[in-house]
Amino acid sequence: MAAAMEADTDESVRNAVNKQILATIYGQCIGDALGLLTEFMMKEEAQKEYGKNPKTLNYDQKVSDGFRDNWETGDWTDDTDQMILILQSLLYNKGQIVQTDLAQRLKRWMKKGFPELGDDSSHGLGRTTKAVLSHPEYESKPEWCAQYVWEANMRQIAPNGGVMRTSIMGLHNNANKREVIEGALSMCKVTHYDPRCQASVVAVVVAISQMIQHTRNSFGSEKKIKKLDVKALIKECYDEASKELETEEQKSELWMHMNAKKLKELKLDEYGKIGYTLKCMGSGFWALKQDNFKKAIIELVMEAGDADTNGCVAGALLACKLGLDSIPTEWIQGLKHKDFIDDYYHKFIKLQQELAQDSSTRTTYPDLCIDNMDKPKQELEGNQDNEERKQENHETLN
Secondary structure (H helix, E strand, C coil): CHHHHHHCCCHHHHHHHHHHHHHHHHHHHHHHHHCCCCCCCCCHHHHHHHCCCCCCCCCCCCCCCCCCCHCCCCCCCHHHHHHHHHHHHHCCCCCCHHHHHHHHHHHHHHCCHHHCCCCCCCCCCCCHHHHHHHCCCCCCHHHHHHHHHHHCCCCCCCCCCHHHHCHHHHHHHHCCHHHHHHHHHHHHCCCCHHHHHHHHHHHHHHHHHHHHHHHHHHHCCCCCCEEEEEEHHHHHHHHHHHCCCCCHHHHHHHHHHCCCCCCHHHHCCCCCCCCEHHHHHHHCCCCCCCCCCHHHHHHCCCCCCHHHHHHHHHHHHHHHHHHHHCCCCCHHCCCHHHHHHHHHHHHHHHHHHHHCCCCCCCCCCCCCHHHHHCHHHHHHHHHHHHHHHHHHHHHHHH
């Protein structure tokens, strides 16, 4: 990690890594918001609404119905909401992974959504996540509750609610692969305990963290990033992810989904199975093999099924690979809450820069304390002034 921090002191490397992080975050949000257009449709239904092979898709093409009308044009869904909850937890805990903190944020979000974005409740919450969050002991023992729900369902349920929100964990502390994996698993098991869910999460975060490392390490004298070896990256991701699986059959299934050459192999609109975690992860690794962000995301969205969740993972992985300039400007600017996510991006970058410091000296965000989040803004500003004075005193003493 120290070597990575030293490399990031080079301005060109630092700027490239920061742009790649922003691209990954935008990719998640955009894949989610565009995926909403066809979420829960069959492929034939999506083609009827948007055309067989559309050359473009935009947020304002969203079909009006009782489901999609829960979100305004350009808004993302619960998938990215939950990624932001992880981001808030990381910021509030100064980079530390705290399962109970995320659990409390999820429970609050389930009831209220993001009031600061105009929500009065959450929408799109999956059955498994809802069952886990509804356990009376959830806020104090989230992982235990996730395991309990999994075992109560005969250890058969492996939905995509863990992997859909995990891209941020591939960006956090990204120079340390082992810590990336451990942190992502911890956040996954707050709601999803099945080994296939855990393997999906590991595959995605390893891909993201290693693409960041590739950017960091491949700068030569010409300051030009070398081409990524996608096949080698997929093999590395498989090697790490398969460690979480229990049987050879599961490992074979993981390998198949990671190496799909065509989307039809994934059967993304398969009745009764659209939310399977390996389908979502497989969408991401299919996208990783593509070289045109717009074309790939449209093709994926038009497969329908759980399209917003598939879009989250695919958008994050492909944007991380291709970079910020590969994303259509209208898709970025059209995000309803772009300013909101931009603000969190800047805070996240600051946290990454502070990870080499002792945690006591890192920036505090008292407004992200769960107990403070429903307090009036004026009261929060007073509390924040007090926290900043305490931090200044600490720095003076040291």
